[in-house]
Amino acid sequence: MNILLLGYGKMGKTIEEIAVSRGHQVIGRIDNQMESKEAFNKDNTDVAIEFSQPDAAVENISWCLRMGIPVLSGTTGWLGQRNEVVDLCREESGTFFYASNYSLGVNIFFKLNEFLAKVMQRFPSYDIQMEEIHHTEKKDSPSGTAITIAETIIENIGRKEKWVEGVANFQAELGIRSLREPNVPGTHTVIYSNDEDSIELKHIAHSRRGFALGAVLVAEWLPGKKGVLGMDEFLDL
Template sequence: MGKAIEEIAVAKGHEIVLKINSSNTADFTTEAIKKADVAIEFTNPHLAIDNIKKCLDAGVAVVCGSTGWLERWEEVIDYNTQKNGGFLFASNFSVGVNLFFELNNYLARLMAPHSEYNVSMTEIHHTQKKDAPSGTAITLAEGVMAHITGKKGWVNEHTDNAADLEIISERVDPTPGTHSIKYHSAIDDIEIIHTAHNRQGFASGAVLAAEFMAGKKGVYNMKQVLGF
């Protein structure tokens, strides 16, 4: 993702002033961070929060695409408020996926009165994906459960409990990401699917979000970036 983001950002005329990975963490200093207008954070659940806080300490707005840390969401939002910072999180930056989120919400509203349908989900990613289910799958599940009130929570396994929303995670290389939501009944199935062909959509959306966040304070999401 970092390489894809850099390529798109440079092509759009932006300057990359700092790149941090596991081999040069000593360069991740406050003075170095301050050279940036916006930081884009794509790492892993174990590093994301410290990275976010360090950028906010430096007064730099953060666009975060790391997932798997959201149990500490309030901690990060409170820290952003304390620092009067700018923070944007998305479980997925792809424009197509964000359109898919809206479609998922709309379909769930339509399906809500029809209790004869049971809804389940499948997500497929590459084997280096650190968390399961994916952040995108969790966002989709939350969209379903907001309207299908019989679903009280999601589980990352097959289940016969009608109150659980089943999410099946598969890890297959080189899949960038596929998400499907299926409504099944004895009569028919209704299914929507988003399939990413590469990582360019995620990277271009992250750069778009960074452009949006320059100079902003507060907490934002991709709906605001895309004007939904």
């Protein structure tokens, strides 16, 4: 499979290493918006993997859709423009896959988080807090993964209406504490607590390889698919 990398930071390099080890060819590495994409098209590119920066993601994804190249993105911090990308994908009959996190373990964690939230809806004495820890180079805060977790909780627990960064000041708020520490790939914790006890649900990433492997597995699955897709379709849990 011929893969184009849009974004060639630490994640892009790890994706390349895993893709090559699985027999694929990386035919291009575009690391900034000044580099030309003219050499790449749907005839020589099976899939594009987009892990760039929030200010570049929409342009990168849109270019792929217009070129007819299936694209998967893991860039966070740009989702305020998601609707225009979704609309373009449908207009172009394209293929767009998005996940805030490609780790298989994290996506199992998402499902456990959803199940636990549905259970805890029945027990209003428990307040809910979240914490996420990432490396100091991470640009967005809270992380896209933390926002995904929070939105699932809000969908399933009526007493929470919105998430806020930091400490929640009102019962209807879900607070997300964001910490940045050296060399932390990603840790996410959901805490339900009352005066009697606490319940914690936690995922700890030990390296970037889990995220990168998930992205390559999705890239292998994506050709031939159409529409706006995500990890629910890929995992079919």
